[in-house]
Amino acid sequence: MEVSSNTPAVVTGGASGLGEATARAIAAKGAKVAIFDMNEEKGEAVAKDIGGIFCKVNVMSDEDVDAGFAKAREAHGQERILVNCAGIGNAIKTAKRDKQTGEISHFPMQAFEFVIQVNLIGTFRCIAKSAAGMMTLDPINEDGARGAIVNTASVAGEDGQIGQAAYSASKGGVIGMTLPIARDLMQEGIRVNTILPGIFNTPLMNAAPPQVKDALAASVPFPKRLGNPEEYARLAMTMIECGYFNGEDVRLDGAIRMAPR
Numbered sequence: 001m002e003v004s005s006n007t008p009a010v011v012t013g014g015a016s017g018l019g020e021a022t023a024r025a026i027a028a029k030g031a032k033v034a035i036f037d038m039n040e041e042k043g044e045a046v047a048k049d050i051g052g053i054f055c056k057v058n059v060m061s062d063e064d065v066d067a068g069f070a071k072a073r074e075a076h077g078q079e080r081i082l083v084n085c086a087g088i089g090n091a092i093k094t095a096k097r098d099k100q101t102g103e104i105s106h107f108p109m110q111a112f113e114f115v116i117q118v119n120l121i122g123t124f125r126c127i128a129k130s131a132a133g134m135m136t137l138d139p140i141n142e143d144g145a146r147g148a149i150v151n152t153a154s155v156a157g158e159d160g161q162i163g164q165a166a167y168s169a170s171k172g173g174v175i176g177m178t179l180p181i182a183r184d185l186m187q188e189g190i191r192v193n194t195i196l197p198g199i200f201n202t203p204l205m206n207a208a209p210p211q212v213k214d215a216l217a218a219s220v221p222f223p224k225r226l227g228n229p230e231e232y233a234r235l236a237m238t239m240i241e242c243g244y245f246n247g248e249d250v251r252l253d254g255a256i257r258m259a260p261r
């Protein structure tokens with residue numbers, strides 16, 4: 001599906017990192033981008049820069065997501081593109097013994113549920129509501145294409161590290177639901193694909209000390225560096241534009257396979 005001038009698009013998590021790079025890449029084609037994010041300041045700034053709009057949306061909230069789509073559709077028309085990048089993580093062991101005190105504790109259930117709510121259910125919420133909207137559109141080519149959806153999982157959905165039980169479960173869920181959703185939507189001409197990023201140079205990673213970032217870069221087989229958000233955006237654009245790309249979970253990781261820690 002060619003991204004042409006004025007194609008309406010929605011990017012969740014578009015205020016920062018991978019989502020921001022993708023919002024910029026889609027807008028560079030002339031498309032009209034609505035950014036769904038909780039970070040109002042950064043989201044407004046990016047939206048202004050790319051000639052799009054910002055919608056303050058917490059993907060955990062049904063009301064927020066409904067209001068976001070209503071605002072985006074009123075401004076730009078029904079979106080044909082949805083990219084899901086909103087996401088969070090935490091690092092807590094399933095159960096652990098404190099080295100000093102010997103005290104035993106376990107992963108707080110609320111913290112587990114929170115990550116699943118944002119990364120997995122939040123992604124599904126946006127997909128379901130966007131797909132229902134795309135189904136009202138006329139097909140735009142002889143294949144019967146109506147729209148394209150790209151999700152963001154993580155290599156941690158396949159090789160999660162110590163402390164990543166919740167994060168890996170949430171991303172594994174995104175990986176697992178990609179094919180059945182593509183099958184659910186096949187008769188409607190809506191394609192669904194998922195990217196599994198390795199380690200990318202985003203504000204999330206910039207918080208790490210330089211020696212940690214250097215060690216992470218050294219652990220990538222080739223190229224020996226973190227991924228650039230623009231490289232993520234390039235794959236997202238291919239998934240959107242290549243009409244035969246459907247139902248795929250694709251690693252984008254410089255061949256890294258994560259070690260236990």
Ligand SMILES: NC(=O)c1ccc[n+]([C@@H]2O[C@H](COP(=O)([O-])OP(=O)(O)OC[C@H]3O[C@@H](n4cnc5c(N)ncnc54)[C@H](O)[C@@H]3O)[C@@H](O)[C@H]2O)c1
Nearest residue numbers: 013015016017018037038058059086087154197199200202
């Ligand atoms: N950076 C990496 O190395 C990496 C690796 C694998 C996967 N990922 C995934 O890529 C996605 C983007 O990560 P990033 O590195 O660009 O992070 P980032 O923190 O730079 O951007 C994430 C954006 O999502 C927004 N967000 C968070 N929770 C939200 C919610 N409930 N509702 C709406 N918006 C919300 C944040 O405000 C932020 O703007 C995430 O899903 C992350 O898990 C990142």
